[in-house]
Amino acid sequence: MAYKIIEKRQLVPDVHLMNIQAPDVAAAAKAGQFIILRIDEAGERIPLTIADYNADEGSVTIIFQEMGKTTKQLAKMSAGEELLDFVGPLGKESEIEKLGTVVLVGGGVGIAPIYPQAKEYRAAGNKVISIIGARNKDMLILEAEMIAASDEVLVATDDGSKGHHGFVTDLVKQLLDGEEHIDRIVAIGPPIMMRAVADVTGPYDVETLVSLNPIMVDGTGMCGGCRVNVGGEVKFACVDGPEFNAKDVDFNLLMSRLSFYRKEEADAITKSQKGCGDDCKCQ
Amino acid sequence: MSIRPKMPQQAPEGRITNFDEVALGYTEEQAILEAERCLECKNPKCVEGCPVNIDIPGFISKIKEGDFQEAITIIKATNTLPAVCGRVCPQEEQCEKLCILGNKSEPIAIGRLERICADREREVGVKDPVVAPSTGKTVAIVGSGPAGLTAASDLAKVGHSVTIFEALHEAGGVLIYGIPEFRLPKAIVKEEVDYIRKLGADIKMDYVIGRILTLDQLTDRFDAVFLGTGAGLPKFMGIEGENLNGVYSANEFLTRVNLMKAYNNSFDTPIKRASNVIVVGGGNVAMDAARSALRLGADEVSIVYRRSDEELPARREEIEHAKEEGIVFRLLTNPVRIIEGENMSVNGVECVRMELGEPDESGRRRPEVVEGSEHIVDADIVIMAIGTSPNPIIFDGSKGLEVTPWGTIVVDEAGMSSIEGVCAGGDAVTGAATVISAMGAGKLAADTINKYLSK
Numbered sequence: 001m002a003y004k005i006i007e008k009r010q011l012v013p014d015v016h017l018m019n020i021q022a023p024d025v026a027a028a029a030k031a032g033q034f035i036i037l038r039i040d041e042a043g044e045r046i047p048l049t050i051a052d053y054n055a056d057e058g059s060v061t062i063i064f065q066e067m068g069k070t071t072k073q074l075a076k077m078s079a080g081e082e083l084l085d086f087v088g089p090l091g092k093e094s095e096i097e098k099l100g101t102v103v104l105v106g107g108g109v110g111i112a113p114i115y116p117q118a119k120e121y122r123a124a125g126n127k128v129i130s131i132i133g134a135r136n137k138d139m140l141i142l143e144a145e146m147i148a149a150s151d152e153v154l155v156a157t158d159d160g161s162k163g164h165h166g167f168v169t170d171l172v173k174q175l176l177d178g179e180e181h182i183d184r185i186v187a188i189g190p191p192i193m194m195r196a197v198a199d200v201t202g203p204y205d206v207e208t209l210v211s212l213n214p215i216m217v218d219g220t221g222m223c224g225g226c227r228v229n230v231g232g233e234v235k236f237a238c239v240d241g242p243e244f245n246a247k248d249v250d251f252n253l254l255m256s257r258l259s260f261y262r263k264e265e266a267d268a269i270t271k272s273q274k275g276c277g278d279d280c281k282c283q
Numbered sequence: 284m285s286i287r288p289k290m291p292q293q294a295p296e297g298r299i300t301n302f303d304e305v306a307l308g309y310t311e312e313q314a315i316l317e318a319e320r321c322l323e324c325k326n327p328k329c330v331e332g333c334p335v336n337i338d339i340p341g342f343i344s345k346i347k348e349g350d351f352q353e354a355i356t357i358i359k360a361t362n363t364l365p366a367v368c369g370r371v372c373p374q375e376e377q378c379e380k381l382c383i384l385g386n387k388s389e390p391i392a393i394g395r396l397e398r399i400c401a402d403r404e405r406e407v408g409v410k411d412p413v414v415a416p417s418t419g420k421t422v423a424i425v426g427s428g429p430a431g432l433t434a435a436s437d438l439a440k441v442g443h444s445v446t447i448f449e450a451l452h453e454a455g456g457v458l459i460y461g462i463p464e465f466r467l468p469k470a471i472v473k474e475e476v477d478y479i480r481k482l483g484a485d486i487k488m489d490y491v492i493g494r495i496l497t498l499d500q501l502t503d504r505f506d507a508v509f510l511g512t513g514a515g516l517p518k519f520m521g522i523e524g525e526n527l528n529g530v531y532s533a534n535e536f537l538t539r540v541n542l543m544k545a546y547n548n549s550f551d552t553p554i555k556r557a558s559n560v561i562v563v564g565g566g567n568v569a570m571d572a573a574r575s576a577l578r579l580g581a582d583e584v585s586i587v588y589r590r591s592d593e594e595l596p597a598r599r600e601e602i603e604h605a606k607e608e609g610i611v612f613r614l615l616t617n618p619v620r621i622i623e624g625e626n627m628s629v630n631g632v633e634c635v636r637m638e639l640g641e642p643d644e645s646g647r648r649r650p651e652v653v654e655g656s657e658h659i660v661d662a663d664i665v666i667m668a669i670g671t672s673p674n675p676i677i678f679d680g681s682k683g684l685e686v687t688p689w690g691t692i693v694v695d696e697a698g699m700s701s702i703e704g705v706c707a708g709g710d711a712v713t714g715a716a717t718v719i720s721a722m723g724a725g726k727l728a729a730d731t732i733n734k735y736l737s738k
């Protein structure tokens with residue numbers, strides 16, 4: 001079975017949106033879950049969060065940033081082409097319930113997974129305040145969608161070209177110190193951002209969830225490559241997560257494990273750019 | 284001196300640089316020569332040792348006549364995957380262990396004879412199967428390992444409409460993702476899977492039950508269900524340093540190598556190539572991981588196992604192959620801590636020596652730590668091959684499915700679970716076991732489902 005790309009567009013430089021025809025996945029998908037795709041026979045399996053889904057149309061939306069070999073190759077594909085594999089929905093769905101006020105924090109491409117959560121938290125009767133951040137205003141994705149899905153949206157950019165000049169964590173702290181009672185914070189973005197959010201909320205009595213993105217292979221609990229340390233216990237992010245209580249997560253371990261294949265990944269990029277053949281030994 | 288003809292194989296020096304099959308298989312002359320030794324006992328013991336009771340003297344007598352075609356027909360009457368079983372079954376613990384010739388000299392090389400029959404058949408081309416007219420009944424099979432494939436094959440043959448759901452992108456279970464190419468060429472597994480498609484079974488890949496559909500939904504939509512979900516959840520030891528970069532579960536290491544073909548430069552999945560590799564464990568999984576690591580170019584690969592050579596649970600042939608290839612066996616040794624190097628990487632393993640004490644509940648002598656025997660073994664990669672437990676995703680949304688505290692599915696003698704119309708078998712029921720026992724369970728369940736559907 002192949003999975004057709006119905007739509008593909010660039011959101012901002014290096015970040016792309018794709019709608020994929022995958023009716024069975026679309027019918028079962030919930031906010032907080034992810035898929036694993038493989039472009040072709042020689043391809044790697046890479047996990048991407050479900051950014052949106054439409055059961056009626058049978059489509060699933062993914063939003064990805066060009067990082068290395070696979071995401072760059074994916075970025076070159078266009079509508080009409082097909083992916084060889086598209087497995088999902090994987091992971092546990094977010095436990096979305098009526099709590100009161102929920103703050104959703106999305107950094108960079110992490111705004112994509114926050115978006116379906118905003119919709120579902122609001123549908124469940126919560127007040128949703130979203131804090132979205134990017135390096136600069138040209139790198140900010142899904143702003144209009146987030147405004148439509150939230151009661152309030154705060155923006156932060158590292159260079160101050162839009163909204164608050166600084167990090168999303170500054171805005172989180174302002175909210176925590178403000179009048180409004182906050183019942184839950186969900187932060188998704190680069191591990192360093194999630195760790196910073198955990199550090200900020202640590203002293204406050206507020207539930208803080210993060211979605212972890214360790215390197216994965218199967219996504220079904222079969223390899224243990226995705227293991228993370230949460231509260232001193234080993235968890236497999238693909239089946240026990242990907243969402244965990246931020247205050248318990250060992251972010252140093254997560255970041256170090258994410259960098260394990262740095263050399264192999266760099267080699268893969270050089271090799272594909274040079275257009276070397278299969279038996280190339282130039283590495 | 285061996286009485287059996289010697290198995291042609293790739294020489295150790297050459298084979299450690301490639302992933303091609305090690306054992307090359309008997310020639311027809313060798314097979315006939317070996318078959319000649321069979322006494323065709325009236326009351327053949329070997330058949331009792333075979334979990335699916337192949338008519339062993341029956342097929343061997345056809346080999347004596349040089350009729351490999353008829354021999355494979357006899358084998359296939361009870362065994363759906365002979366090319367696989369001939370390569371990976373622990374024959375020395377099963378049929379060959381009971382062969383009467385073993386008392387005085389060497390038992391018949393039943394596995395090798397089984398293999399050549401299957402290989403000859405593939406060379407001439409497998410005949411298209413005859414399928415019974417449709418019964419109009421539908422059966423869902425979860426998992427495409429040996430248990431699922433066998434159940435699917437038996438159920439499709441009698442005319443039920445069979446759909447296999449497989450979580451991974453290729454069918455075959457451990458045969459595809461676990462057992463390496465050099466022991467079981469993937470082309471063979473693919474042919475077996477194609478044969479099951481020819482029987483009319485629909486195989487849906489990338490389909491995780493418990494996620495896309497739950498078991499409860501499957502029981503609503505199908506007349507019967509078979510669960511052959513295997514035992515793929517890796518165990519870790521719980522020692523210090525186990526989350527360091529460079530510590531793999533054997534399943535991750537082997538999945539990267541076999542399913543994702545990381546050994547081949549034209550595939551994208553990365554694998555670390557290391558100088559010193561330690562594999563913890565002594566079963567087939569440990570041997571496969573160690574021999575794969577060696578082929579990826581490691582300078583030294585050692586097996587660290589807490590009991591002695593005699594207790595190594597792997598097939599003897601694999602142990603011998605591993606030794607020929609230069610794998611170091613650190614027996615009566617157990618890791619206690621993985622030492623952290625730069626950037627949370629592995630920089631050696633602290634081990635202790637063990638000695639064997641009194642027998643424990645399992646009847647095996649209990650390994651005990653030798654005081655003061657701590658020592659450090661060089662390593663930059665550590666692979667944990669200390670066992671697996673049943674894959675748990677299937678239990679999400681499976682009301683009423685009874686499971687043991689160890690996560691294995693509870694079934695009765697006929698293979699039926701606590702939910703009527705839902706059978707289970709293979710590693711999901713027994714915990715990690717063997718290909719042939721999984722196949723046997725798939726057969727039994729197919730029979731039970733067939734009876735259930737004819738009610």
Ligand SMILES: Cc1cc2nc3c(=O)[nH]c(=O)nc-3n(C[C@H](O)[C@H](O)[C@H](O)COP(=O)(O)OP(=O)(O)OC[C@H]3O[C@@H](n4cnc5c(N)ncnc54)[C@H](O)[C@@H]3O)c2cc1C
Nearest residue numbers: 046047048049064065068069070071213214215216258265
């Ligand atoms: C549950 C989950 C959800 C994710 N959701 C998104 C998303 O919605 N959008 C998005 O842009 N990215 C997402 N990611 C990250 C994405 O999977 C990686 O960026 C991608 O795999 C990089 O592959 P590459 O070949 O392009 O780059 P590489 O050069 O191979 O890798 C770049 C970096 O990505 C990470 N990475 C590499 N391979 C994997 C892998 N198999 N699994 C996980 N991480 C890997 C490593 O940290 C690596 O250093 C998610 C990751 C996880 C685990």
Ligand SMILES: Cc1cc2nc3c(=O)[nH]c(=O)nc-3n(C[C@H](O)[C@H](O)[C@H](O)COP(=O)(O)OP(=O)(O)OC[C@H]3O[C@@H](n4cnc5c(N)ncnc54)[C@H](O)[C@@H]3O)c2cc1C
Nearest residue numbers: 426428429430450456457461492513709710716717718721
């Ligand atoms: C490295 C290794 C070497 C081995 N060597 C030998 C050997 O030499 N000889 C021998 O006899 N035995 C050997 N074994 C053991 C043997 O392979 C297993 O006992 C046998 O494969 C079990 O078969 P099974 O059908 O029960 O499960 P598996 O082969 O594990 O197949 C289960 C399948 O179910 C799929 N699945 C699981 N959950 C779901 C779900 N929720 N939805 C959809 N699909 C799902 C899995 O992806 C998998 O493909 C070895 C095992 C390993 C790991």
Ligand code: SF4
Nearest residue numbers: 321322324329382383
């Ligand atoms: S027990 Fe040995 S000699 Fe007797 S039939 Fe079986 S293989 Fe032949």
Ligand code: FES
Nearest residue numbers: 219221223224238
């Ligand atoms: S990705 Fe393999 S266990 Fe999570």
